[in-house]
Amino acid sequence: MVKKIAALIGFVSLLGSTAYATTISGAGATFPAPVYGKWANSYRSQTGVVINYQPIGSGGGIKQIKASTVDFGASDKPLKVEELSKDGLYQFPTVMGGIVPIINLPGLRSGRLHLTGSILADIYLGKITKWNDPRIASINPWLKLPPVPITVVHRADGSGTSFQFTSYLTLKSPEWASRVGASDAVQWPIGLGGKGNDGVAAFVKQTAGAIGYVEYAYTRQSTVPYALIANSEGRFPHPSTESFKAASASADWTHAAGNNISLLDQKGSESWPIVSTTYILLHRTPSKPDTTAEILKFFDWGYQNGDQDALSLDYAPLPKEVKTFIRQQWKTEVQVNGKAVYSAR
């Protein structure tokens, strides 16, 4: 009994001691949750600051930061400038990822099948229904494509991944743009929905002739082969953190209002065509400047020390120039009474 009480007292004092450390709460996108988690872990052991990030989805993150129930929000979908100014919010990018089509065809190896944006759109529109369609066959003369019907798999849950993928199809196909459009969840013309990246991967894996799209990390974990997509220069680079970086290097970050930038279909022969970045949302004039300073300090730390962690989890770090640009931006964008909340050195 005495032992139990002693243990209980020990436990309570442990709780007490952690309560003294600074705790920052954030919520939002699920896509960057693993890398934020890894950064937060290292950061905590170095500084004692606890970052509590809840991956509840981009929509939830946006709602919670607007209601100020969290210290920072996170979203895969950049907010428009008008929406940012309406709610007094500021957004900045953290890491990048790529979206990759995966295919289940007997005997197909990764990277062998080539597709274009407009072919991809017509497959998802239900206009190309067989793998031996002349349009697919003509750009894949080295493959003997079977007359297998194409089963389209998409995300069932609302997702930033779907937003980027449908944005890309919207960019490449006028018909997709007018009939379906781009959003976290759309009215898919055909196909069936899997829950999450793993749900999509599972359906593709189980169905001969299926095509789906997943975050890059899932193509590395799963055995389903991926296809290549023609980039804006007609080349077919493989998906990798290198080709995602190439896409971001071609983008014009400094002139994107509200940092709302699209990395889709960028120039550069080595650029992967479906690349996206994920964002942090803060109040422009925070009511708790000290907490916001801690948040910026944390992401500053992530910018400088987090690249290896990001790469190990299959995210692409932002280019150096972009990081420098954003770090300078913090001084002017997040202020209280005309004074910068946090100045990156």
Place this chain on the structure above:
Amino acid sequence: MSDSSLSQPSRSDRLFSSGSLGEMIFRSLCFSAATLTLVAMAGIIVSLTIGGWPAFKAFGINFFLSSEWNPVSEIYGAAGPIIGTLITSFLALLLALPLAVGISVFLVEFCPVILARPIAVAVELLAGIPSIVYGMWGLFVLAPWFAHYIQFPLLMNLSSDSWLGKMVAGVPNGANILTASLILAIMILPYMASVFRELFLTVPAQVREAAYGLGATPFEVVRSVIIPYVKRGLIGVIMLGLGRALGETMAVTFIIGNTHSLPHSLFDSGSTIASTIANEFTEATSEMHSAALTALGLVLFMITFLVLILARLLIGKRS
């Protein structure tokens, strides 16, 4: 027995008569526990109605009749998920009911003592499995098996013009209305079976023995004595099983295919109200999208409510 009314005050006397302080605290605690449920339920209905009102107002009756669910153009018609919910739940009930009755009759009437315990434990264990585990099992084990051994052969051997062929048309990957119903059936089975067993055990031994004494066969005893004896309870359990199936979310989301259009066959993919909410609520950024999902929640609440009322009516008032 008739004297018991003298020693036991009526209910209203018990509620209001004064007693010791401890008794009073105990009574008021019980009272607040009971009213808390009512308040919570009223709160849920009110907030669902307020939250979903913009959707009802914008789409009116089309919210129930249209199957166009388009977050991009902000048009929401919930016919697909509503029909999907009803079909999967009733199919699940249809599949689970005979099995549940079979299990419980066997346990009560025929089972050797040595087997009774393991079977009863297995049934209860089934009830304890979290629904996400059923979902993963459905996705990774049941769906591929079903596609390979049932869907493919049916697709190959039935003419697509025949009535039966139309019922089984669909992409053979195991993600469809029927597999979702199967998973649901497995999920409501243990609950129904264990309550059925309890019900059958309430039949007095004398009644059963008397029926056997008159020369009735076991089947006749079950059909003409046991089932009629517990009929009301049976209906109640069936309705509660249906209620559970209506609201089940995770397992169904994994395996139903998640398309909002109306299902055309048993092997077509579909969606349910609960799966649609689970899929889209986290990323519903526009006001109308959230409102439409909240309105769906209210619809599900109403369906469950109707099922419970129906159960009450069927059971009737206890005399």
